[in-house]
Structure formats: structure tokens, C-alpha cells
Amino acid sequence: MMSTMKLVLTLLFSGIITSCRSNSTYNLVPRLLLVSFDGFRADYLKKYELPHLRNFIEEGVLVEHVKNVFITKTFPNHYSIVTGLYEENHGIVANSMYDAETQKRFSESKDKDPFWWNEATPIWVTNELEENRTSAAAMWPGTDVAIHNTTPSYFMNYNSSVTFDERLDNIAKWLNNSDPLVTFATLYWEEPDASGHKYGPEDKEQMSVVLKEVDNHVGHLVHKLKTLGLWESLNVIITSDHGMTQCSKDKMIKLDACIDRSSYTIVDTTPVAAILPKENQTYVFKKLEHCNTHMKVYLKDGIPERFHYQHNKRIQPVLLVADEGWTIVLNESFKLGDHGYDNSLPSMHPFLAAHGPAFHKGYKHSTINIVDIYPMMCHILGLKPHPNNGTFSNTKCLLADQWCINLPEAIGIVIGAFLVLTTLTCLIIIMKNKLSVPRPFSRLQLQEEDDDDPLIG
Numbered sequence: 049m050m051s052t053m054k055l056v057l058t059l060l061f062s063g064i065i066t067s068c069r070s071n072s073t074y075n076l077v078p079r080l081l082l083v084s085f086d087g088f089r090a091d092y093l094k095k096y097e098l099p100h101l102r103n104f105i106e107e108g109v110l111v112e113h114v115k116n117v118f119i120t121k122t123f124p125n126h127y128s129i130v131t132g133l134y135e136e137n138h139g140i141v142a143n144s145m146y147d148a149e150t151q152k153r154f155s156e157s158k159d160k161d162p163f164w165w166n167e168a169t170p171i172w173v174t175n176e177l178e179e180n181r182t183s184a185a186a187m188w189p190g191t192d193v194a195i196h197n198t199t200p201s202y203f204m205n206y207n208s209s210v211t212f213d214e215r216l217d218n219i220a221k222w223l224n225n226s227d228p229l230v231t232f233a234t235l236y237w238e239e240p241d242a243s244g245h246k247y248g249p250e251d252k253e254q255m256s257v258v259l260k261e262v263d264n265h266v267g268h269l270v271h272k273l274k275t276l277g278l279w280e281s282l283n284v285i286i287t288s289d290h291g292m293t294q295c296s297k298d299k300m301i302k303l304d305a306c307i308d309r310s311s312y313t314i315v316d317t318t319p320v321a322a323i324l325p326k327e328n329q330t331y332v333f334k335k336l337e338h339c340n341t342h343m344k345v346y347l348k349d350g351i352p353e354r355f356h357y358q359h360n361k362r363i364q365p366v367l368l369v370a371d372e373g374w375t376i377v378l379n380e381s382f383k384l385g386d387h388g389y390d391n392s393l394p395s396m397h398p399f400l401a402a403h404g405p406a407f408h409k410g411y412k413h414s415t416i417n418i419v420d421i422y423p424m425m426c427h428i429l430g431l432k433p434h435p436n437n438g439t440f441s442n443t444k445c446l447l448a449d450q451w452c453i454n455l456p457e458a459i460g461i462v463i464g465a466f467l468v469l470t471t472l473t474c475l476i477i478i479m480k481n482k483l484s485v486p487r488p489f490s491r492l493q494l495q496e497e498d499d500d501d502p503l504i505g
């Protein structure tokens with residue numbers, strides 16, 4: 049009996065091992081393309097027809113909600129994707145920053161000083177520094193900066209006028225033809241963020257136009273990879289940095305109504321304003337504290353723990369956080385759609401879809417954190433991750449080489465096992481009861497059972 053079981057188990061395991069081996073040559077050099085469509089709110093997937101993206105997901109995996117990091121802005125979240133760190137840890141704490149010590153300023157159009165990026169090491173740098181591997185990038189924030197003196201071997205300087213197809217052509221060329229091999233590549237596109245700001249996410253007519261465009265870009269991407277014979281071997285992640293919410297002219301928070309402009313400098317504006325008081329911090333805080341019921345006002349020490357947004361000198365002494373849909377105004381022009389708000393709001397969340405040999409096919413998952421993407425990418429590429437705030441096990445269910453039981457499944461298995469055991473026990477009891485009544489030779493039977501024992505052993 050024991051030896052039979054051993055034999056079965058051995059056969060089973062060797063079967064599993066050989067089936068893995070027979071296909072491991074296929075995955076010898078793991079490669080990954082990371083794509084971001086800026087401002088792609090998670091529920092656009094449900095609200096709009098996106099046939100190309102849907103096909104992509106059907107053959108791969110989908111994470112319906114990715115919980116991003118506070119503040120839910122573009123540069124900070126793109127850097128969290130590639131470092132696995134909260135903003136206070138990677139140092140890109142806003143799209144507009146000021147460093148008091150060096151008196152340096154950072155903005156979307158003035159982002160090339162490595163000083164701002166060097167608090168962390170993005171995955172393309174780690175990959176580039178590995179032997180026989182290179183990285184390539186088409187305009188992902190930070191990829192045209194020499195972070196820790198390293199840029200990807202292939203990259204484009206940021207220029208918003210360059211079309212998606214031109215960026216894609218470069219990426220395809222680099223993936224197809226490079227020595228050493230490009231093993232990590234990244235591609236960035238400004239939509240649907242730009243249209244979301246301009247029209248507001250509730251403008252279904254305008255949003256369906258831009259989302260159709262984005263979906264066609266996905267179609268081009270897949271077609272290109274298929275033509276180059278890369279579709280089955282290359283891992284592709286399509287994700288985004290944040291969502292978008294509808295704003296309104298009736299939801300304005302006018303700082304001038306509460307405090308004189310001369311008493312502070314505003315470093316970043318809306319919906320999360322970074323305030324640097326000129327002289328009296330207490331005065332500025334007190335003036336703003338009850339300025340508007342739709343705006344939370346924090347001294348740096350009092351910023352809620354859950355934001356992980358406190359321990360960095362680039363975070364200013366006073367932080368104003370508008371409620372969803374509200375705009376903090378000073379001079380700037382009003383936008384119909386915006387993001388940057390509290391990262392617990394579903395409207396701020398993007399999605400993630402992935403396809404390739406590293407991923408399951410046709411699997412849906414409800415949520416991961418944006419910082420979990422980094423350890424997952426390191427695992428796929430076989431890179432040693434830098435210390436980070438992500439949790440690899442959160443992404444196990446997406447990966448073909450990992451064992452994963454998610455909570456509903458586990459509960460199902462436990463309940464199932466319980467039902468089977470209960471049924472069996474009942475059956476045994478019933479059988480015993482039925483058998484025990486008309487059994488005249490019960491003593492004889494007992495002896496027979498005794499006799500069976502050595503055979504079982």
C-alpha cells in the first residue's frame with residue numbers, strides 16, 4: 049500500500065517537473081514591456097467598448113482595481129510603479145516640487161535634474177546594470193534622466209508632440225534588434241488623461257472618442273508584436289497611474305477668501321496644495337484650517353498615516369487636500385476633470401492587464417496595490433528587487449509559475465471538504481446502523497476485520 053502511494057506520488061511529481069522543463073527553454077530569457085496609458089480610470093473598462101483591450105485581457109490577466117499612492121498624480125505614481133515605493137520613500141512627491149535646502153524647483157517641464165530621482169532606483173536602471181541586458185524606453189517619466197548616472201541604452205527625450213505610433217515603432221525596433229537584448233522596455237502615452245481633464249470623465253461622447261483611440265493603440269501594439277514574432281514570448285503589462293473625477297464650477301475653494309497671498313508660497317496647487325508659510329506657520333495653518341468644509345488641512349506631522357506621505361523634506365509644512373471633485377483655486381484655469389485626490393477613492397484607481405508566458409490566461413483578480421507591481425516585475429525578470437513597499441504574494445495569482453489560492457477559493461475548498469466529510473460520516477453511521485440490526489454473527493465479522501489488518505499494513 050505505502051509503496052504504491054510512493055510510486056504514484058513520484059510519477060506525479062516527475063510528471064510535473066518534466067512538463068516544466070520541456071518548456072523552460074522557451075522562457076530562457078524573460079522579457080517585459082510595461083505600458084502606461086495615463087489617467088485610465090479602472091471603470092472605463094466596464095463603461096466603454098474596448099475590443100482590442102478586451103481581447104488582450106481574455107488571453108491574459110486583469111486586475112480590476114489598482115490601489116495607487118497618495119498623491120494620485122502622474123509623476124509620483126509612475127515612479128511608484130517602477131520602484132515599488134511610496135512617494136515619501138522615492139522622493140517624487142508631486143508634479144511640482146521645491147527643495148528648501150538647495151532651493152531647486154521641479155516641474156513636469158523641468159524634470160531632468162537627477163537630484164530629484166536619485167532617492168530611488170527604478171527597475172530600468174537595475175536591469176540596465178545586469179550583464180547582457182539592456183533597457184529601452186519611450187517617454188515613461190524619468191527615463192530620459194541619468195538616474196544614478198544611468199539611462200536606458202535606448203530612450204527618447206520627452207516630447208508630447210511625438211505620436212503613439214512613432215513611440216511604438218521605436219520600442220518595436222529596439223525589442224526586435226538589439227545586442228545585448230532589450231529585456232525591459234517601457235512605453236508611455238498621455239491619453240486618456242488629457243481628454244479626461246479637458247472634458248471631464250462624465251462626458252461619455254468625448255471620452256468614447258479618445259478611448260476608442262487608446263484601444264486602437266492597443267490593437268497596433270498587439271499586431272506589431274505578432275508581426276515580429278514577439279507576441280508569445282514577450283510579457284506585456286498595460287496599466288496606468290491614476291483615474292479621474294468630474295469637477296464642477298460650483299465646487300471651488302478660493303484660498304484668497306481665507307488668507308493673504310503674501311503670507312505663504314504655494315508649491316503645488318490642486319487638488320492637493322503644498323503650502324510653504326513665509327514666516328508664521330501657526331498663523332497660516334489657523335487661517336486655512338476652517339477655510340472650507342470641503343478641504344482638509346494638515347500640518348506635516350498630522351498627515352494621516354495611511355497616506356504614507358510625511359517623511360520627506362520635499363513635503364511642505366502645510367498640506368491642503370480637497371474633497372473629491374473640488375478644486376483649490378488661486379490663479380489657475382479650472383478643469384472639468386482632475387485627479388490627485390485621496391487614494392482610497394475608487395475614481396482615482398487605474399487597472400492592470402497583462403499577457404505573456406509569465407501570466408495566466410483568462411484570469412481576473414479584484415485588486416492589488418500599485419507598489420506590488422515592482423516586486424512582480426523583478427520576479428518575472430529574475431532581478432533582485434531593491435527594498436520596497438510592495439508585497440509579492442499579492443500578485444501570485446496572476447503568475448503562471450506560482451501556487452495561489454485566493455480567499456473565496458480557500459473558503460470554498462474548506463466548506464467543500466467539510467460537506468464531503470459530513471456526508472461520508474453520515475453515510476457510514478447509516479450503513480453501520482442498517483448493518484448492525486440483522487447481523488447474527490457479529491463476533492465472527494469482528495474476527496474477520498482483525499484478520500484484514502496485516503494486509504492493509
Ligand SMILES: *[C@@H]1O[C@H](CO)[C@@H](O)[C@H](O)[C@H]1NC(C)=O
Pocket residue numbers: 179180
Ligand atoms: C554574457 O554573454 C557572454 C557572451 O555571449 C557570455 O559568455 C556570458 O556568459 C554572458 N553572461 C551572463 C551572466 O549571462
Ligand SMILES: *[C@@H]1O[C@H](CO)[C@@H](O)[C@H](O)[C@H]1NC(C)=O
Pocket residue numbers: 207208209210211
Ligand atoms: C517634438 O516632436 C515634434 C514632432 O515629431 C517635432 O516637430 C519637434 O521638433 C520636437 N521638439 C523637440 C524639442 O524636439
Ligand SMILES: *[C@@H]1O[C@H](CO)[C@@H](O)[C@H](O)[C@H]1NC(C)=O
Pocket residue numbers: 220221224225
Ligand atoms: C527585425 O529584425 C530582423 C532581423 O534582425 C530584420 O530583418 C527585420 O527587418 C526587423 N524588423 C523590424 C520591424 O525592425
Ligand SMILES: *[C@@H]1O[C@H](CO)[C@@H](O)[C@H](O)[C@H]1NC(C)=O
Pocket residue numbers: 328329330331334
Ligand atoms: C503666529 O501666529 C499665531 C496665531 O495667529 C500668533 O498667536 C503668534 O503670536 C504668531 N507668532 C509670531 C512669532 O508672530
Ligand SMILES: *[C@@H]1O[C@H](CO)[C@@H](O)[C@H](O)[C@H]1NC(C)=O
Pocket residue numbers: 314378379
Ligand atoms: C497669480 O497671479 C498674480 C497676479 O496675476 C501673480 O502675481 C502671481 O504670481 C500668480 N500666482 C501663482 C501661484 O501663479
Ligand SMILES: *[C@@H]1O[C@H](CO)[C@@H](O)[C@H](O)[C@H]1NC(C)=O
Pocket residue numbers: 133134137356435436437
Ligand atoms: C517602505 O519601504 C522603505 C524601503 O524599504 C522603508 O524604508 C519604509 O519604511 C517602508 N514604508 C512603510 C510604511 O513600510
Ligand SMILES: CC(=O)N[C@H]1CO[C@H](CO)[C@@H](O)[C@@H]1O
Pocket residue numbers: 070071074280405
Ligand atoms: C515543447 C513545448 O511544450 N513547447 C510549448 C511551450 O510554450 C509555448 C507557448 O505557451 C508553446 O507554443 C509551445 O508549443
